[in-house]
Amino acid sequence: MTPEQIERNPYYQENLRSFGLKWFVALRIEGFAREWTLSLHRSATEGPFQEAEIKRLLRLSPDLSSAVALSLDVASCASNAAFEAFSLGGKAVVMLDRFGGVIRVTGAADRLFDDDLRIRSNRIFSTCRQSMARLEQAIHRACTQPGECMNSPVLLRRPNSTPIVAHVSPAHGIAKDVFSSCQTYVILVDPYQRSTPAEGTLQALFGLTRTEEALATRLSHGQSLRDIATTMAISYETARTHIRRIFSKIGVNDQADLIAFLSHFDI
Template identity: 35%
Template sequence: MRTWNLAKIEQAFAEAAVDPARWVDALEIAATETDSFGALILPVSGGGPVPGLPYTGSMSRVAEVYFRDKWSARDTRYLGAGHMQYNGVVDDLDIMDVDAMRRHPYYQDFLAPFGLQWFAGIGMMAGNDIWCLSLQRTTASGPFSAEQKRDLAGLSARLSSSVALARALGHGRAAGALAAFELCGTAVVLLNSYGEVFRANQCAERLFGDEIKIVQKRLVSRSTAATAALDRALRDLVWRHDSSGLAAPVLLPRGQYRPVLACPVRLSSFASNILSDCDFALVLIDSEKRSRPVEAQLQALFGLTSAEAKLAARIADGSALADAASELGIAKETSRSQLKSVFRKTGTHRQAELVALLMPIIGQLNSELPIV
């Protein structure tokens, strides 16, 4: 049995805490150094696992089935969370014996078709937040030995430092995002990976009152139908497996005032930091104040530049790219470059998708008719 280089895992996690784009690389290193088939990070505190969590390439199909077939809601390994929190590590044999595993649907119906059976979960704690580095092994590889589990338990405290750093940086970026939205006069509510309210800026708070308010980490309307529609839109965005960045806008009635348009958005720049509280946002558009042109609203909603917003508005209006470029007085190559940037920021991949995304938003901004 070769000697593990756990310091290499610790270093990889420290680098990923600073640069979230490196989380998958860190997991690949963790899997390789512990002789595992694959690795992923799962939340233990909070509402359980949701799509968008990082995993190694070898776990792609496993993760797809895990969420698609709702095994995430039936993950019996979560029964070992208390053991992991107390000891730093947990494995299958801390939860049940081999005979029970042979009869359990999680092992036989979910893991067995992939040739998987064994795991070790390393606890990573930061305050009240608990995460698990889940190392997956095949049936043929066998369980982790007692000595290996002792080594992994020692790694728990060191990885927890990386978790604390990642979360601190995430809080800082969220504060910066709120300030940026406030500066451009855009009301925004930041949401965590479960669609729960994390923070709101002052522009958003000025829209709150009896008609629209935050209750138990949810933005709710006095209209139960509007609240239900918003919950559905957020749930769709949270559990969507593609990279689309926007859910259907929802109108929140305000009695004698014109309604607020709530636009749920996936914050792609934050989503890569899986330990951050900030994954989504609700951009709130006050239809009482519609002096800002459509282009300015698109800038605020998607983080577009002024030039990108002008191009996106024309594409959404049905103009061909060449015609839009001519109208805006820009070169074809410039328009292609700007369109690629618009695709990236809106989570779309072709002009038809962009039109389908923007048309209802622009229509609402230009009309008092509700989106249904």
């Protein structure tokens, strides 16, 4: 570029000039889906890069590309491990790249999608305009200001169903690596969905009998103790005896405490 072209270039006008920089050389780095370069800059007084210097820098390009390929493999392993952990834990998580594009979706997240909330054009899409605007804003902050954005909850309204809460957070564990494809997590939570432990878990951890576990599970689903007694073909007093034993074994004081405990018992 000629000095005149540099003066008119928007990149120079908006970025380099404010830092007292003028001359630069860019080395292309192979291995990315999008084109990456390593830019080296000089001030106006230091002058442009000479041809001999540029030739020496060009010889570094293959080595940089090899280093990037290795970094991509390491970052991919970390990203895959995080995804497997989310999947095994039953978490509804959508992993996004640095531009907010969807990379991977756990099975739990996929089951929450419907006509009102879905993946469209490789992005999370909501038919509610206000919800969509807030979600895009939260994702943009997480992608561009990861150090300042920890966890931004967004209510995603669904005209034909109950709303979903989206927790948007930078992927701090793996996004520290600039080469990691995953830079942001969107954790989806259905506040109306009751969570209960897998069958046998309460028996193994707290020594509940099979009957006590079944009673506790039904109670956590919102059934009354009297209805549970009828369904399980036991008397109401027997059900009350079971519930007192459950309180003692788990360490809660009443039905409200038990329901709250089980709703957060995510196994």
